[in-house]
Amino acid sequence: MGVGAHWRAAGRPTVTARRAEWRTGSSRRQICWERVLRRSYSSLWGASFGFLFLLGVCFIYLPDPSASPPEEDRVTLLIWNHPFGQYRELPDCWELFQIDRCTLTDDEREYPNADAVIIHHREIATRRVDLPPEPRPRAQKWIWLNYESPSHTPRLWLLEGVFNLTMSYRTDSDIFLPYGYLVPRERADTGLQSRFTHQLRGPSHSDFRRPRLVAWVVSNWSESQARVSLYYELQKFIRIDVFGSAGRTLAKGCDNVVQLLRRYFFYLALENSLHTDYITEKLWNAVLAGAVPVVLGPPRKSYERFLPPEAFIHVDDFATVQELSRYLLMLRNNPARLRRHLDWRGRYSVHLPVFWGEHFCTACKAVRKSRDRTDGVKDLALWFHS
Ligand SMILES: *[C@@H]1O[C@H](CO)[C@@H](O)[C@H](O)[C@H]1NC(C)=O
């Protein structure tokens, strides 16, 4: 999951660096003025010319106070628990995402000073980790962080009236960051974005002659899941290559699913459970590989918030599984029709947020924006299950 990134611990050093910058700024200002004075002795003409010229230089090169906002605008975000207990170094939000004035820390001793605390659901629900102590510092916000679907989000009712902000894949979260999103090509080419965006390319000859038809990667196989029923039906009509712990073994590594899928026309991007906005990296792996995703999840309209309508094939588009299978076979033999599902690619890049560094930095930025508001999350369970 996610893109390899070289993270550095954020924190105090950035503050001191910024202060040092200010100091250099003021001494540079002094030098400028000294030069102005020295010049003005030489001649009246020279002085006025030099004055205006150097004043101009001073204005251009001195730091603009409005560009370096005051330190009280700085946000300290405490990471209460590393998601799933997996320790990861905290990122430098400025370096990676150009989000400034954010201090991330996982040091509990910072609790009294933290503007916000971000708390990952799973470890709290399973009681591996306790909530932070009450009473909480005045104005501190608690953020509920969860990227699992409601089916895999146990004991939500324990957490009513606890949080101030939600962060999840749901578009109506207070802090929304999906598993992936498209960036139009023009915007993706600029600096920062390009680091975590992957350029897609329009269809080439080989895309119409891929050696295999349909792949499915599945790690948690459960007879009660809609996707397993779909598989049983679909494999009566077409051949499906199954990978993952329930099928053939897959080479380890982030990029391997994408490599594998480059050999396939279609990929079954079937979510483990069907819920509002729950669209995971399964979809984006297919998109990256240029395999047309066949999706089972929320309704078509949800997917269309993320992709052009022709970029995926929705299981609900067909009255029967057999019709779906006929459609896939038809596309394989009909490049002109398949092209409709691939042509959009040339205009976009895919951004895959880095778990969890990008989430923390995005949250930090959101905390600054909502600073003056006091609010609690109402009906967390009811909302998340809706
Ligand atoms: C696998 O799926 C079942 C049924 O959906 C669920 O109860 C279980 O928690 C899942 N296991 C994991 C590891 O996600």
Ligand SMILES: *[C@@H]1O[C@H](CO)[C@@H](O)[C@H](O)[C@H]1NC(C)=O
């Ligand atoms: C956060 O939520 C709690 C619980 O609802 C509430 O008591 C507290 O005043 C809220 N704080 C802020 C800063 O919104």
